[in-house]
Amino acid sequence: MSKVSEPIRVGVLGARGKVGRAMCDAVEAAADLELVARIDKDDALDTLVATQAQVVIDFTHPDVVMDNLRFVVEHGIHAVVGTTGFDEDRLETLRGLLADAPQVGVLVAPNFAIGAVLSMRFAAAAARFYESVEVIELHHPHKADAPSGTAYRTAGLIAQARREAGVGESPDATTAELDGARGASVDGVRVHSVRLAGLIAHQEVLLGTEGETLTIRHDSMDRMSFAPGVLLGVREIAARPGLTVGLDPLLDL
């Protein structure tokens, strides 16, 4: 990493939420970043201007995030956004805002865990070389949905890669199945969801062909696992004007 004469000036929106506090800690711990503003719902966004923030991190709420982004884009501040609720309409609105501020960059990502993003990318890249592929995702037992959102996306990317390469479905001679044993089918890819006390968030993609298997496993031990991805975004977003969706483009694979 090249020498940085001046640290990047960072503001955190949603600074008193659980994730926001973690982001403040992460920014303060990074030598090349300076935390200049902690903003929560009762605080004025003007503080960002007064403190000369260069990049904001937004983990707030779908109800307020668009107002936040309008403000920062208009004031020439870049943004790294983990708030949920970005459908195509919202992304289109965001592109409109950015058209008027061609030097500003905004990164919106559904998942900032670098390992989750790399896992998906590697699984998709490998999928066409293997006869078989299945996904096992494993989470704590308080999770309401099965499969996880990440597993859905992983299976979708795998299925797409295999279709594009003309690879058929994974072979399966099962004729006698106890209901549910073979998992759920997401776009033709089998996904198994384990729920176990003691676990946090884990996923394994298994790929196999005659005589060999390849396994790509991601283990997320705590909520801080997205911090390195957010900081990567903070460091890179100034060099990427316009809208960037997902962490992938920054990984430069």
Next chain:
Amino acid sequence: MSKVSEPIRVGVLGARGKVGRAMCDAVEAAADLELVARIDKDDALDTLVATQAQVVIDFTHPDVVMDNLRFVVEHGIHAVVGTTGFDEDRLETLRGLLADAPQVGVLVAPNFAIGAVLSMRFAAAAARFYESVEVIELHHPHKADAPSGTAYRTAGLIAQARREAGVGESPDATTAELDGARGASVDGVRVHSVRLAGLIAHQEVLLGTEGETLTIRHDSMDRMSFAPGVLLGVREIAARPGLTVGLDPLLDL
């Protein structure tokens, strides 16, 4: 292991079948065993007497195994049996035969892979100390049934151990499930069946409680994985008159 002055004299029934040939090889490779008879369907059982076999290994067919056992028990020869099809009726018949030959031992086991037997035993022993338990079994894609027979038995043993200890079902907050994602329920224990080219036969029992997990995994790489269990049976059966069902009692855990 104590010194053995004389090797044990072993006959193999079903000696020209795939498993039988493997058993002959395994006996020949063992310094403390001597292969004295290879019997297949056109060969006379009298050869066992003529060659003074002390123990037979029977991997034949449900149609002939009872005749084989009648012969060897009557001639005072011990038997280690991997042939399938032993229901309670057959075991009862066998107990009757052995009642008239109190010095003869017969071992009938559905699974001679020591690792499979140990896995089940350990899983059952650990099950009551953990809030959650699930089973993942992974096999080649030519397998017709899901879950595997071993996974059924493992889940059954786990469920029984938990009931006896008064432990309830594993916690699970799933409210939105894509059909099959959470696997099959075997006696209240979730079982997931993966089918993947490149795999052979594998099983993982996952146990979890607050802050920790325990995983017991068995990998069977080839058909020879039952050989050490059969040879253990051959060495021990003379010291165990009567009927022994399953390899467990010999493992002395």
Next chain:
Amino acid sequence: MSKVSEPIRVGVLGARGKVGRAMCDAVEAAADLELVARIDKDDALDTLVATQAQVVIDFTHPDVVMDNLRFVVEHGIHAVVGTTGFDEDRLETLRGLLADAPQVGVLVAPNFAIGAVLSMRFAAAAARFYESVEVIELHHPHKADAPSGTAYRTAGLIAQARREAGVGESPDATTAELDGARGASVDGVRVHSVRLAGLIAHQEVLLGTEGETLTIRHDSMDRMSFAPGVLLGVREIAARPGLTVGLDPLLDL
């Protein structure tokens, strides 16, 4: 679990330390236990008598633990002790104290993580059935010692079990080794220590023989992983007068 008419009355010594606070939380969360006293270094032990504590949990310091135990034993209170520093001299002193209070039980254990204890037990039980065994332990990179204490003990128990069964060393044809590649030798058992950011405390025992392997893996995700073992001790110690060393006897395997 049978119905408990009255909760067990528990006192925690070292109640303001990190571990002590966690223990207080765990006791309060358990329906069959009642936290009656939180004692730290400036508090009088008499409180235990005044609050009619039946069992104490002691995670204090080697300098004070013996005084604590003298007091509770003399007052007929059982103890579950995780404080370190118990050599044979101290255990002997403790046995002496208990000789005068035959109804009191004290449990001293170096490791209360049930999974760690089960792993060691299972590894030792399986060790004599396999040609090969190696241990991989994986921890966060702030750990000063390699291998971990648990890995030392695991390897020692494995080596002892193999010696008693007359099993020789694991086969190894290595003739060209880059220094350190084959790990450390603990009592003839190879142990490999991985240090990796993102990990907490994990251990894998790999056992293998022709055609099959058995893996016993323990993952400890946070400091709370010892709580279930301590609570097990609290519930069982009244039924075990005298000194009990290690959690094993309570697991009833």
Next chain:
Amino acid sequence: MSKVSEPIRVGVLGARGKVGRAMCDAVEAAADLELVARIDKDDALDTLVATQAQVVIDFTHPDVVMDNLRFVVEHGIHAVVGTTGFDEDRLETLRGLLADAPQVGVLVAPNFAIGAVLSMRFAAAAARFYESVEVIELHHPHKADAPSGTAYRTAGLIAQARREAGVGESPDATTAELDGARGASVDGVRVHSVRLAGLIAHQEVLLGTEGETLTIRHDSMDRMSFAPGVLLGVREIAARPGLTVGLDPLLDL
């Protein structure tokens, strides 16, 4: 895969060796390939011309491979080569031969297992995003060298990727190490070599940063695991005139 009007005509050199026989079987099992010549040391290379072979597979010996390649290149036949012993001199000679036959393609690869190649590639791509990385390779106990050649190359590629990104060494606070516990250092990357009966050839790359880990594991179950990589080479080499070293360029990642 697009429709192939005519199967590719394939000759196998070293056809009676263990690997060569496996290659013949693999070619015969592929619908889009036709095995037209099986050549071993006493057979004339002219057969390749007579049978109009388009591609040869060469798993022979360092002593004869250069003569084989001279012949096939001169006769306009492409080659996929797994024979060992290609140093820079030999590759240079090969480039010279190919300069005179600009339409011919030759692929020389040290490792045709697609999973091994993908593992190395993914590990190198991910290495700069993680604080820590270590390699565990696990093999059968008859292996003479530790670490394996694949582990050496994997560690080398990881080290290079980290140097290029300016990432320092993995953190390690070990101050008390039993000799060998922390593995071997290959170019600054720790490598651990497990040797265990029942295993074949396996490798795990572990990458970790605060709160998350990524694991890339490759399991090779039998000698046939290189077949899909060789067949991929056979299908693609006609479209890649000149010398290609390693399977990587064909994977198009």
